[in-house]
Amino acid sequence: FIRYALRQKRKIVIHVHGGLFLTAPCIPDSLKRIMRWVFHQDVPFIALSDMEKDILQKRFGAKSVIVLPNCVDLTDAEAFAEEFAEREETEPLRIGYLGRIEPNKGMTELLTACRQLKNDAVPFTLVIAGKEQTEGEYLPEFHNGLGENFEYAGLVSGKRKIDFLRSLDVFVLPSYFEGLPMSLLETMSYGTTPIVTPVGSIPQVVKSGVNGIFINHHDCESIVEAIKQVNEDRSLLRRLGEEARKTIFNEFSPKQYIENLNHIYADLDN
Numbered sequence: 001f002i003r004y005a006l007r008q009k010r011k012i013v014i015h016v017h018g019g020l021f022l023t024a025p026c027i028p029d030s031l032k033r034i035m036r037w038v039f040h041q042d043v044p045f046i047a048l049s050d051m052e053k054d055i056l057q058k059r060f061g062a063k064s065v066i067v068l069p070n071c072v073d074l075t076d077a078e079a080f081a082e083e084f085a086e087r088e089e090t091e092p093l094r095i096g097y098l099g100r101i102e103p104n105k106g107m108t109e110l111l112t113a114c115r116q117l118k119n120d121a122v123p124f125t126l127v128i129a130g131k132e133q134t135e136g137e138y139l140p141e142f143h144n145g146l147g148e149n150f151e152y153a154g155l156v157s158g159k160r161k162i163d164f165l166r167s168l169d170v171f172v173l174p175s176y177f178e179g180l181p182m183s184l185l186e187t188m189s190y191g192t193t194p195i196v197t198p199v200g201s202i203p204q205v206v207k208s209g210v211n212g213i214f215i216n217h218h219d220c221e222s223i224v225e226a227i228k229q230v231n232e233d234r235s236l237l238r239r240l241g242e243e244a245r246k247t248i249f250n251e252f253s254p255k256q257y258i259e260n261l262n263h264i265y266a267d268l269d270n
Helices: 002-007 029-039 050-060 075-081 081-086 108-119 139-149 158-167 182-189 220-232 234-251 255-267
Strands: 045-046 065-067 095-096 125-128 149-152 170-171 193-196
Touching: 029 050, 045 050, 045 158, 050 065, 065 234, 075 081, 075 158, 075 170, 075 234, 075 255, 095 182, 095 220, 108 125, 108 139, 125 193, 139 149, 139 158, 139 234, 158 220, 182 193, 182 234, 193 234, 220 234
Parallel strands: 045 065, 095 125, 095 170, 125 149, 170 193
Antiparallel strands: none
16 A cells, blocks of 8 residues: 555555554564565654654664654543532442453453452452453453453443443553553543553553552552552542543643644645
């Protein structure tokens, strides 16, 4: 596609999404050659963070990389502001996950951690929304292992997604690899406290102890500790959620995103 566009003298902007290939320790030589050719083209590449920009330049020799973080629609989150301010503490704690249900998202660690929380009599409900990459790989295990402590929301969109986002206290993402996940930005915009691994571009958004909590890679025990911490200290949960919401409204608004993207397009004509 890029070769054809260049031959036709078309203007190109390439928007890079995805985390795995950026940080994978080994990339097949054939694929690496292709990627180096792609990123060596003198066209603008949009990356999601300074971290991604640095990797694209150092690992693949990218010539022109512009950082433009994702944005999220804040219409409903803004309307939710008053309800969030008046929301009372929930019992049990509602823990949410939104995204693909597959191993690289840390599903095994999440399941093990929630089993431990149940054994320790911590009051919680885990609500998962998304689709299994391999049908039957995880959802039956969550149902069987957690029982009444588990809800599966399925694929959510429209009002169902809004209701899901409004209901959460905590968003857990124990992922192994990430770019800049939209689910993180969306949940944070509703004042949900993120408990996440510091992978990919996530540290560009979440500052542990300020607007969220970092957990260790492949470590179910750190998930347990973080959830127990916010469950026992609801003022901390509230403070982190408020700061998470401010972060999204201040730095990831559509208006700001559109202005920055239009500048990139305008530069193509100069």
